[in-house]
Amino acid sequence: MTTQPSLDVCLTPELLSLFDLRGRVAVVVDILRATSSMVTALAAGVTHIVPLSELEECRTYAAQGYLTAAERDGRQAAGFDLGNSPFGYLDEAAPVRGRAVAITTTNGTRALQLSLSADAVVVGAFLNLQAVAAFARQQQKDVVVVCAGWKGNFNLEDTLFAGALAELLAPDFDITSSDATLAAYQLWLQAKPDLATYLLQSAHVRRLNSLEANKDMDFCVRLNEYDLVPIWRDGRIVVN
């Protein structure tokens, strides 16, 4: 008999129908790069983020004073202020403090919107790993990590985040009742000593391969750069 809450991992949004998120905490993760960028944006002083599915809808937010950010297939979409790089929020020449951001991405926005039946939907990244773990411990509810994946399929970097969270929560959560959690945890133990090099194996990472993307990846695998938890509230992502 265990009374510990459980940590489960939904490896791609395509599998969300197998999970009942009601009464649970959903941790949505899209390491490369949507959730890493959201964490960075809020840390840089963005007031809130509106995640959207469609480019056109996202574009309309410019008239309301929003910065607009859009990525399709790993590239910044034409006619938007920002792409999907976290460095877009760290440019001193174009400060974002006090601004709101409307964002649309290939995989991350979809994972968020499919997770809204959860009691709480928070945004996870390596950049705020410890903060997410602390939030999960406080909630004392079952947690499901929702990996954004790549076009519906499994990806390595989001799964590794789930494994890293499993390691941190292992003392307080049941991480052994789900094979997905176990696999994520085992992969994380392999990757942990040199996460950036491990991820260079990844198909997605090689797909993004370019000078800018490598700089982004080096940043997105930093652990605990920011001590904040973005949370979904009334259609916006804000700092909890």
Next chain:
Amino acid sequence: MTTQPSLDVCLTPELLSLFDLRGRVAVVVDILRATSSMVTALAAGVTHIVPLSELEECRTYAAQGYLTAAERDGRQAAGFDLGNSPFGYLDEAAPVRGRAVAITTTNGTRALQLSLSADAVVVGAFLNLQAVAAFARQQQKDVVVVCAGWKGNFNLEDTLFAGALAELLAPDFDITSSDATLAAYQLWLQAKPDLATYLLQSAHVRRLNSLEANKDMDFCVRLNEYDLVPIWRDGRIVVN
């Protein structure tokens, strides 16, 4: 530029819509225990196997002289000759040589039936790993390992089989373009030194935990016990 065929892994049948199996070889795997039992049955002299979705349909085959095998939620269903244990085909007191078998299982049959758009659909297990690898090399086509999973979700043992196949095919196939293949391969490298112990972590294995199930598992993780490849042909699984 690579001209090698690729090895991809579909981690659960729920993700099959993301794969185009046409022109490819599908290797369907349900280690515990459907595909392990199918390999064992054919090795024991069963003439052919008819995989079916429904218990009732399976039962009707008894009138045509078939042995009937049925499993639901890991247990033998009432009123059938056999369950899902490979040992059902190894009982000298009840020889199966020359008999045909109609079989229905929770996950394995579904994975098979969803894979029929492939150029060839073969049945994989640790028991015939080398034989499947040899078949794949001969075909010189892209291969997709279709993991049966557990009620639509990821499981460890089928993924480990995919990783073992990736190791064998690595010299001749591209195993790095798919994150699922990479993860399966890495997990296999961890598990390989002691597969049975590694699988004792698995939720599914513990779900099956019982004297009979442990005996089955010890058998199902044996490598290359049988040198044959079951293949789908006209609604039947036969030895290739």
